[in-house]
Amino acid sequence: MRICMVALAGLLLAGCAGSTMNQARTQSPYKTLASNKADLVVAQCVQFAWQDEAVFGVDASGYLEPVDGGGFTVYTRSAESFIDVQGGVLKYYVVQDSWVATRRLAALATCL
Template sequence: MRMLIGVLSLALLAGCVSPAMDTARSKAPVRVLASDKATALVAECIKFSWEDESVFGVDASAYLNSDKAGQQTVYTRGAESFADLVPQGTGTAVSYYAKQPGDAAAMRRLAMLATCL
């Protein structure tokens, strides 16, 4: 039962943030980066680093969404910040988006993302 509630909650959360992500994607990303690492490894690293409560406080939550083409998106609650990861050869292309690009939290998330490349 707990598992079902968790899955439903995650599905609802993904549905709520999708329009915010689509709006952000209609504009240029804050930063485009590249990595020689596999997409799944980079995505897990970003998710893990964005969940660091010592850096982001009690709102240190991150979610990971994958599609069939191998693209992955790591995002925060409300899609305040998110990163689209696309396989590129043997590496990964990363596009970082933030609602408030100059915001201190957005800049910290970008710095944490960069450590995963």
């Protein structure tokens, strides 16, 4: 029973994150960057950088998902910040411009 509750909660959170990301994608990205590295390498690097508790404290989170048609999305809890990596183009979206968003941008820039 507990396992079912945890699985259901995970699905609900993923659904909320998905709608937040779809809504954000209807607008211009906060920042667009480019990389010559493979998409998966960049996405994994961003995921690792965003999970650094020494930098982000309790807000450290990074989840990686493949995107239909190629590429990857790395996002934070509640999709407050996320990046789409596809074909060497990185589109960084934020729900609210803040010091955390700027710090996440700096962390992902080290992965280019």
